[in-house]
Amino acid sequence: MTEISSIIKEKAPLILAEIKKANSILLHCHPSPDPDSVGSALAMRFALEQMGKKATVIKGDSEIPLAFMHFPGANEIVRKNFFEIDLKEFDLFLSLDSASTGMISRRGEMKAPLPIRTINIDHHPSNTSYGEINLVDPASPALAFMLYQLFTTWNIEFTHDISVDLFVGMYTDTGGFKYEGVSYRVLEAAAELSKIAPDFTKALFILDNSNQKDAIYFDAAALNSVKTYLNDNIVIATVSQADLKARSISPAVAGGSEVENRLKSVIGWNISALLTEIDPDKIKISFRTRDADKFDVSKLAVALGGGGHKATSGALLEMPLEEAKAAVVSKAKELYNL
Template sequence: MNTEFTNIAGNILDSIKQSKKILLHCHPFPDPDSIGSVLSMEAVLTKMGKEVTCIIGDSQYPEYLTSLPNHDRIQLKNYSEIDPKEFNLFIILDSSSLTQISQKKEVIFPDTLKTIVIDHHKTNSQFGNINFVDSGSSSTSEILFKLFDAWGIEIDRNIAICLLLGIFADTGGFRYPNATPETLHIVSELSAIYPDYHKFVFDLENNKKPIELEMLGLALSNIHEYYSSQVVFSVISNEDLRSRNISKEDSMEGLIGNTLRSVSGWTLVASLVEAEPDIVTVSLRTRDEKRYDVSKIAKSIGENGGGHTGAAGTTIHKPLGEAITSLLGVISEFYPELK
């Protein structure tokens, strides 16, 4: 480990040792990396004798992750529903901005609350007192493995499966370029601790609901191709959602975006879903991360935009037609060669 890592790992550990009551949270619409990193950190902090509170954020706990050990320790509360003054330390995991803590109400930290941000998104705004942002790691779960190792923590089965699923999900089942040799070495160590991880992976990969398949079918039936089919959007209006009684929680932009990216020849793709009138959620993907950085597009065009080079998201507060035009404009501005 390099000196910079050693120093920040030590600073984080010192802050934990100096704290009695610690808060953790999951970001809105939590994925396996969000849930896995929170549950693994909760387990480690509990081993250290800390009083730990975990909150879910703006969303419900995902049903397909209820098989993870101790998932019931995550309370179905929002940041606005707790008193942050009760805590000494808030460890903010897998969240690139304050809006990833909550979008329901402005997030304000009391002066008495120390904040530590641990994340792998390169668009992180570094809003904590201590910020450990490692965009070279595949996931926040991978970062936590490195921290736990540096702290001399014995990783048990419960911690191992939470970290393993977080890494598996954020690497697309090891299909994405962020699955480095170091990542796979870590996975090898974790799978040795929890060799019967296959059931969790199966549940993760096979958890679709009929409504989600309907949503995917709707998206694929509304394909818009631009620039000789190098840029492709799937477009779903709010009327489409309401007529089929589909809620915005079922909109599955990530699944749609990943499906679009799987098509050969479609270089830069986006799923646009008008979750509410004049509110369009966008999931961006690219097949060519060496030439295109969709996080730049997401950060430039919408509110709370960001993510990774190959996968990013944002929200555009415009009517659907204007959102499409604006997105095309930003893409052509950043990458005129696509036109």
């Protein structure tokens, strides 16, 4: 059996005591939900039901992507955001995978403490501790791995459905068990879950193979435009309004591309940028780097009025595409002495 993190060992009984006192428990999916958000919420609902509790998962601000609808329990997700529910129907809110109240909903002003007793279970280092109980474990590479440990501590029976929901969360948040933070403990947990749900590969196949054709056309346009600058240190892909219109590519698809990640996979292409003209003369820029210590792209984003992390960042420029591209190159030249 997997060792339990000390922070989880410490908080597990406190959280269980609150759950035992509650009758009707609220769970949510965060805006633009990923499989860790949805899978964890669904697994928690099954666990709470095993304890004889009424538990409700709401979809939150965004639609649940079609590719997640085969996760066990997904059909029972209530199609409401946080401001569309009546909090009087609940006596406990278990907030999962959400670093701040902004990850519960962006549809309105949400002030902590929230109107009902809130337990905040998360793995983001930036978590703002907005709950009455906060269980934050940044060492865990997925929220689903924290739930695996909590459920083990609480003696929850790992059913087939709980196992699939936790497996997809752990698999995706770790980039397929390859990001930093993946340890033998994570692999042990995944092995246990796969023993209970040997059909987990089906869930992964659907996840990996539910692309929309728009996404392929978008990537084709982006890859077709690739040019490098500053001795190949920066690689830029652009997608114009004309490109989007030529293939009737929806703006939602334009936001979900991973082209910039592929570009930075080339040795020597240290910084990658994807510039998308989301509206005429409105350029959404996404930066990546393969060497965050040497090329901290948060600085490049900030210099252009945006923000982000050292390895992933972004900005929004209101100017023609070619001008935006020139601005990116000249800022990069200046900031990194290229």
